[in-house]
Amino acid sequence: MISPDLIIFAIRTGLRLGEAGRRAYIDRTAERPLILPLPNVALSVTVSTARDWFNRDGRQYLDPERFPRLARLHEVVDDLDEQQRVNYLQLYEELYDVEQARRRGDAVGKVSLDPADYVRLMQVREFAADNTQRPSTLQRIVGALVDAGVDYFSSVPGAIPSEERRHGRVIIGIVRAMESIPFHELSVDERTISRIASRLLKAGLDTLAEQPEIVASDHNVQRLVEQAAEGLSRDLSKAWEASDGRFARQQMLVDWAELVFSSMLSAAGRRVVEEPAKYLGIDKVTHGRLIKVVGTTMIELASGDGRLSLDRLVSRQGLEKLVEGTLLVVSEHPQLAGPAGQEALGAVIRSLARTLANKGVIEQDDQARAYFRRDLLPDVARLVLQKTNRNFELIWPDLESRPERHLLAIAAKRILTALSAEPPQGSRWTLRFTGPQALALVDAALNEMANNPQWLIEAAKREDRYLAAAVEATLKILRKKADSRLGPETALHILASAVRAVAMRLSFVEKSPNGEPMVAAVVEAVIATIFREHEAIDAAWQLVRDEAVRGLIDLALKRFATSRMRSNDLAVLTETIEKHVRDLLDGSPLDMKRLDWAMQNALEEEST
Amino acid sequence: MKRPVLIQILLALIILTCTAGCDSTRLLREAQEAFNQGAEIENRARLGISGDPASLSTLPPPKGDPTTYYEIALARLEQADDASLKRDGLWVHKRTLLALTHWKLGNHEQARETARQTNADAHRHPREASILKAIPALVQIDNAIEMTQRDEAAPLNAIEDELVGTPYGAISILEEAREIAPGHAIQVYLIQSRLSAYLALARARERYGTASRFNDSEITEVRDSLTLLQELLNRFGATTADAEQITTLWGRALGVSH
Numbered sequence: 001m002i003s004p005d006l007i008i009f010a011i012r013t014g015l016r017l018g019e020a021g022r023r024a025y026i027d028r029t030a031e032r033p034l035i036l037p038l039p040n041v042a043l044s045v046t047v048s049t050a051r052d053w054f055n056r057d058g059r060q061y062l063d064p065e066r067f068p069r070l071a072r073l074h075e076v077v078d079d080l081d082e083q084q085r086v087n088y089l090q091l092y093e094e095l096y097d098v099e100q101a102r103r104r105g106d107a108v109g110k111v112s113l114d115p116a117d118y119v120r121l122m123q124v125r126e127f128a129a130d131n132t133q134r135p136s137t138l139q140r141i142v143g144a145l146v147d148a149g150v151d152y153f154s155s156v157p158g159a160i161p162s163e164e165r166r167h168g169r170v171i172i173g174i175v176r177a178m179e180s181i182p183f184h185e186l187s188v189d190e191r192t193i194s195r196i197a198s199r200l201l202k203a204g205l206d207t208l209a210e211q212p213e214i215v216a217s218d219h220n221v222q223r224l225v226e227q228a229a230e231g232l233s234r235d236l237s238k239a240w241e242a243s244d245g246r247f248a249r250q251q252m253l254v255d256w257a258e259l260v261f262s263s264m265l266s267a268a269g270r271r272v273v274e275e276p277a278k279y280l281g282i283d284k285v286t287h288g289r290l291i292k293v294v295g296t297t298m299i300e301l302a303s304g305d306g307r308l309s310l311d312r313l314v315s316r317q318g319l320e321k322l323v324e325g326t327l328l329v330v331s332e333h334p335q336l337a338g339p340a341g342q343e344a345l346g347a348v349i350r351s352l353a354r355t356l357a358n359k360g361v362i363e364q365d366d367q368a369r370a371y372f373r374r375d376l377l378p379d380v381a382r383l384v385l386q387k388t389n390r391n392f393e394l395i396w397p398d399l400e401s402r403p404e405r406h407l408l409a410i411a412a413k414r415i416l417t418a419l420s421a422e423p424p425q426g427s428r429w430t431l432r433f434t435g436p437q438a439l440a441l442v443d444a445a446l447n448e449m450a451n452n453p454q455w456l457i458e459a460a461k462r463e464d465r466y467l468a469a470a471v472e473a474t475l476k477i478l479r480k481k482a483d484s485r486l487g488p489e490t491a492l493h494i495l496a497s498a499v500r501a502v503a504m505r506l507s508f509v510e511k512s513p514n515g516e517p518m519v520a521a522v523v524e525a526v527i528a529t530i531f532r533e534h535e536a537i538d539a540a541w542q543l544v545r546d547e548a549v550r551g552l553i554d555l556a557l558k559r560f561a562t563s564r565m566r567s568n569d570l571a572v573l574t575e576t577i578e579k580h581v582r583d584l585l586d587g588s589p590l591d592m593k594r595l596d597w598a599m600q601n602a603l604e605e606e607s608t
Numbered sequence: 609m610k611r612p613v614l615i616q617i618l619l620a621l622i623i624l625t626c627t628a629g630c631d632s633t634r635l636l637r638e639a640q641e642a643f644n645q646g647a648e649i650e651n652r653a654r655l656g657i658s659g660d661p662a663s664l665s666t667l668p669p670p671k672g673d674p675t676t677y678y679e680i681a682l683a684r685l686e687q688a689d690d691a692s693l694k695r696d697g698l699w700v701h702k703r704t705l706l707a708l709t710h711w712k713l714g715n716h717e718q719a720r721e722t723a724r725q726t727n728a729d730a731h732r733h734p735r736e737a738s739i740l741k742a743i744p745a746l747v748q749i750d751n752a753i754e755m756t757q758r759d760e761a762a763p764l765n766a767i768e769d770e771l772v773g774t775p776y777g778a779i780s781i782l783e784e785a786r787e788i789a790p791g792h793a794i795q796v797y798l799i800q801s802r803l804s805a806y807l808a809l810a811r812a813r814e815r816y817g818t819a820s821r822f823n824d825s826e827i828t829e830v831r832d833s834l835t836l837l838q839e840l841l842n843r844f845g846a847t848t849a850d851a852e853q854i855t856t857l858w859g860r861a862l863g864v865s866h
Contacts, residue, residue, distance in 0.1 A: 029633050
């Protein structure tokens with residue numbers, strides 16, 4: 001049994017240079033791995049290297065019938081010009097790999113070594129793996145915690161941990177978490193567990209040092225640390241086992257867990273202090289479950305899809321938002337705390353991350369291709385999760401069987417994909433949206449959707465083609481018919497109005513005679529008229545003002561929504577707008593009230 | 609209330625005594641850290657490795673000139689107090705790191721002297737004892753490379769003596785170093801150092817335009833070393849793919865299949 005008090009004592013004495021703590025510190029110093037550099041010889045390939053190999057191990061490749069080019073080069077190997085030298089070395093490298101693969105009885109594989117793996121292999125510890133002098137698991141964990149504690153506190157002048165202070169609570173929380181983990185059931189080695197424990201300790205101390213108000217005088221924070229650390233250590237150990245020995249992956253997992261732990265303490269700290277029963281549970285069954293679910297979801301996010309570079313998608317601040325959003329939705333919907341719910345949460349966030357990254361919506365591995373900055377993902381995920389609280393069952397209709405089918409997430413992905421797409425060839429309007437602008441549209445669109453149960457029911461049948469179709473078609477019209485006088489804020493307003501119009505009447509997504517949804521046809525009627533080349537400068541001056549454009553769009557959509565929404569109505573509406581613009585060219589002022597009245601009358605006449 | 613004077617004096621003495629000890633330990637740790645960073649840069653460059661090993665790490669991978677890191681390591685080691693490190697059983701660690709640092713900074717004589725003057729208990733400190741034993745070999749390999757690269761290369765037999773001479777050639781010394789810690793992860797490093805010696809030998813013979821870079825017995829030894837390297841890599845935690853890839857990089861540079 002590890003005593004937290006003893007560890008605090010060891011760190012304290014380590015700091016005060018008492019013998020017990022100091023000894024642990026010294027032992028850890030002796031044990032530290034050394035990275036050993038090799039002698040100063042380059043692992044490059046020369047013509048002589050290749051020549052000797054072809055003369056001996058690769059002789060079969062000199063057959064002039066099978067490899068005539070190589071045979072010719074090899075014949076004049078001492079007199080190769082620059083280009084021939086390059087070709088000869090290239091052939092050598094390729095055929096060397098072929099020969100190695102043949103000897104292994106394996107397929108030819110490109111030599112691409114993971115840098116982290118090589119660095120690790122050149123790290124040498126003092127004790128060998130089978131050395132009996134190695135301390136036990138618990139000793140190593142204690143040693144690691146003391147080591148991390150002394151390292152930490154020695155860099156914070158004047159800070160000495162005590163059981164009663166916030167540092168002490170973190171240490172006690174971590175130690176208790178370690179105590180409750182059944183090491184014998186895990187196949188990860190003790191060094192790994194020690195490493196995880198010490199990294200979590202440092203992350204916890206750092207986070208609470210940054211936000212001391214969280215733990216001013218609350219014992220529940222100790223429980224939060226304990227629950228979060230225990231859950232993360234278990235999840236991480238499992239993910240570690242599944243990492244297939246890839247050091248880079250393991251490194252990523254530990255780094256990610258540290259970030260998650262910090263984010264959980266920051267994001268959950270205040271809530272736990274305010275509502276401990278809700279977030280920490282009130283009995284043995286619910287104790288800490290909420291916190292652990294969030295941790296598990298975040299770890300699975302990292303371990304579930306090796307292709308995602310999470311660090312490039314999410315910053316520390318972004319992760320806090322993600323944790324907070326997840327915590328909120330789980331606290332409101334306890335069914336998410338079960339295994340299926342956890343899986344569903346992870347599936348939704350992963351699918352968001354994957355879509356945004358793969359479609360080049362946000363930065364992933366190719367910044368030139370990226371459009372929005374990183375950290376859009378946590379913002380979008382938080383919006384999606386927060387808005388899930390209302391109409392939960394409608395938004396997430398197949399939680400268990402198809403967890404990724406979260407209607408708001410699907411809609412958000414399609415909107416962001418549309419907004420980030422390159423303007424098509426020949427577009428007149430080529431301005432792009434910023435991340436915050438795109439987020440504002442997603443927010444507005446998801447609000448409309450989440451607050452309209454009927455829309456959700458319809459969307460569930462058609463994978464939300466309505467919302468996406470409205471946004472995509474309207475954006476297409478803007479690209480085609482507007483020009484650089486249309487600012488992105490006004491364009492966003494138009495898109496949001498289109499979404500609102502669809503929310504008001506579903507018929508807006510029915511096809512118009514030109515094959516586009518009605519909503520886009522109405523927008524086209526207005527935009528095509530406004531952004532035409534007008535000879536009268538005064539008329540153009542009045543028309544393309546942001547306020548006028550927004551007013552005309554809103555008016556046209558409002559009036560059309562009150563009509564029977566047939567193609568005749570669309571023709572009448574277009575004609576009325578055209579006529580108003582002709583009046584404007586003749587010198588009349590832009591008069592929204594008169595236009596509104598004219599539209600109303602024309603549509604009523606058409607209906608009779 | 610004021611503490612009695614005697615207690616105050618005792619406290620001050622304890623703090624003073626301990627501070628000296630802990631400062632030296634901390635200096636050694638800082639030296640270890642700096643050395644590791646320099647070595648990491650070198651190792652990446654050696655295999656032409658680029659990329660970020662710790663993609664989520666708050667600490668970016670070290671960049672720049674490894675010499676700077678080695679100089680920092682040397683400065684820290686020179687500051688560390690031998691007496692307190694001896695008392696704490698860390699003196700051997702300091703001396704090993706000092707020898708390595710001198711070697712990397714090109715202070716070859718100091719590296720050899722440091723290693724020669726340090727007795728490490730192979731049972732208690734297998735890693736340190738092996739490294740100290742290997743230091744002259746590492747120095748000789750670098751020396752052989754430098755002799756080859758001179759405008760007017762040193763005589764081939766002098767370079768060959770540095771590398772494959774008996775019993776003072778680098779390869780013989782590395783064999784002795786390997787015998788100190790059988791079954792220890794240091795073997796991976798020592799075998800790669802041995803392959804470095806053969807590579808240095810190949811480069812020297814290329815410079816002299818010899819018909820073949822290795823004779824038959826050398827070919828056999830290189831082949832065996834490659835096979836052993838792959839086994840050791842597997843044994844000490846490399847994945848099968850990584851072990852094959854590392855071995856292939858060495859084999860390809862040496863022009864020997866295994």
